[in-house]
Amino acid sequence: MPQDLTRDLMDLIERGRDRQLRLAVTGLSRAGKTAFLTSLVDQLRHAGLEARLDLLSASRKGRLLGAQRVAQQDLGVPRFPFDQARASLEQDPPCWPEPTRGISELRLKIRYRPSRQAWLRPETVELTLDLFDYPGEWLLDLPLLEHDYLSWSQTQFDEAGPTRRAMLATWEREATQLAPDADADEARLAEISELYASGLRQAREAGFSNLQPGRFLLPGDLRDAPVLQFFPLPGLANWSQERLAALPESSIYASLARRFRYYQEHVVRPFYREHFRRFDRQIVLVDVLGALTAGPERFEDLSQALARLMQSFNYGQRSLFSRLFTPRIDRLAIAATKADHVTPEQHVRLVGLLEALLAEPLKNLKYANIPVKAMSLASIRATEAREVKHQGRITSALKGTSMDGEPLLTFPGEVPTRIPSADFWERQGFNFIAFRPQPSAPGALPHIRMDAALEWLLGDKLE
Ligand SMILES: Nc1nc2c(ncn2[C@@H]2O[C@H](COP(=O)(O)OP(=O)(O)O)[C@@H](O)[C@H]2O)c(=O)[nH]1
Ligand SMILES: [Mg+2]
Structure with a gap:
């Protein structure tokens, strides 16, 4: 099949020149993969204009020119339904994107100005970013x-x-x-x-x-x-x-x-073979807060599932040779999603809990010398943080809208920084309320630290 061969060769060349990046967005079902992908595409499309991406260096310095969806590589795989996802968020009232029922793929061309201009170096450069979405259930196979x-x-x-x-x-x-x-x-x-x-x-x-x-x-x-x-x-x-x-x-x-x-x-x-072997970077999304609400047995179950899952990927440093022929994941982010479900001062605690949940895989990655960053983020922020006076004291709270359309002002609770003890589950627990997305506004989707995730996952490729 000469066409396939040409395509593979082009891929190799682009990889070798560091102009192509395959990003694995992994996570179990309901972890927030579809929301993350939708927001990622949306932020990059608005880059340089209305997107708030200050933590992404290329954007802060005005070098990021934007992104466009282009024809994907594998024509047998459906295209990621970005337009549908964006349309459901724009509805009145807004809805979360439909759950994923199969696999889909997306290719973005990100255009930027290199940080240093040099002789024979073009003024603008393109990075091809390949992404895809799949049901989390399948990953556990x-x-x-x-x-x-x-x-x-x-x-x-x-x-x-x-x-x-x-x-x-x-x-x-x-x-x-x-x-x-x-x-x-x-x-x-x-x-x-x-x-x-x-x-x-x-x-x-x-x-x-x-x-x-x-x-x-x-x-x-x-x-x-x-x-x-x-x-x-x-x-x-x-x-x-x-x-x-x-x-x-x-x-x-x-x-x-x-x-x-x-x-x-x-x-x-x-x-x-077709989808999970050839990645360069990975972000593992975890719904830590959902698991915290579901209780100790589920929490343990999630920890086991994630440890098992992360064993299925190839991690390793990239030499020139491995970059061309046996791509491996050379950098990784782990993220607690839906961070807009807790008040801002809880975010650090949330990251601590995420690290405790992934303690085993993190040890292995450290041993393999793979750089990992743990973070908390909200792909599509549905709440706003507020200071309220409660019994004479100023405390922080979240303002949002329930899924039934009720306005809410809540303090959902403290996030424990370690794997909770039996005592935590009995006394306190955590009350996770699902929020409706905010009414749509012009510009990019509201988020928390999507730019930090982007900086870690592809910032060095935009130099
Ligand atoms: N508040 C909030 N909810 C989110 C966010 N991301 C996902 N969710 C919720 O989690 C659900 C599952 O997310 P989805 O992206 O479909 O998960 P997937 O199964 O991993 O693709 C969504 O329908 C939302 O209700 C977020 O950033 N903020
Ligand atoms: Mg999905």
Whole structure:
């Protein structure tokens, strides 16, 4: 395919010249990826004019000239619905962009004036930024590639806490009755898979995130396909690997293991290969405040899910060679999203809590010598900070509009700086209220520290 080859070569050349950057915007479902991408595109499009991007050096110095969406590379992937997202925010009353149901891609050309003019150096330069959006549910399938069916089955049980396990009780009752060596009955396996899927859906509704397989929650175009009809098999502890491997193809064990492998090879691996291998930079978005509201079991579950997830990416320093042929993530941001849900003096605490939540992956990144920055941000700020007099004292509060359109003035609570103790959950907790986006105004979307995120993720490429 000469066309593909030309495209790949062009890519290599652009990468080599540092004029192309692939940014992975990762996060679990509802972390705020779509909002972040929408705001990122919006801020860059307004750069130099109405956007407030003082923490982005190229913008502050007036060197950032703007950005335009251009034809993306992979024509088989839908375009990120920026216009729809922007339109929902402009509605009256404004709405948050629709949840993501599939994958989409976006390519921006950012134009800037280099910081130093030199002989033979053009007056303006373009940086191509590739971004894409996908459902967070699918991301959690990446760790599944490290397992075979047997080890996967076992971990699914070991990790689930009591609440999550209770949600799968109906499924567990049926699944425990299956003998691994019995002949598989297709219809029955389909039924039990549906029980498993429904247990997972219930767990997600209840705020859990560490749920696999991701396509059970959001099947995309695979609804009702037999590849989605498997589940972990309880009671494998009494079976040796050899005995299981010797079971006939028609047995329950072999049938489920076959589907698991198919799912790995035909669903997860292509998703990983095509979209997740070739990144240069990454931002991991985490809805810390949402998890704080959901309680200790969910909080722990989120921490596990994120640690597992970050193992699926390639991190490493970029040499010229690796930059060309095996791109790796050489710089990373982790961000607590929706920071407009707490008053400004809580932002530092929020970052502390984010770092505590990601303690394990952060250790590994530090060991690998990858620069990481932790921050809090609001992609699309929905509240305004206010000082109010309360019992004779000045305190800070948030002014916003509830999702039902009620005006609100609240103090949502203190953010703990470490993983909260049992005591915190019992006494205080955290009350997360969903806000409606602010009515649309001319210019770029209101935000908190989007410019800091941009400076860290691409500031050096705009020099
Ligand atoms: N107040 C506020 N809410 C946000 C912000 N970003 C996301 N949200 C809320 O979180 C929800 C999920 O965000 P979304 O970007 O769709 O998450 P995704 O699943 O990671 O793409 C949105 O519908 C909003 O209600 C933000 O910056 N501020
Ligand atoms: Mg989304």
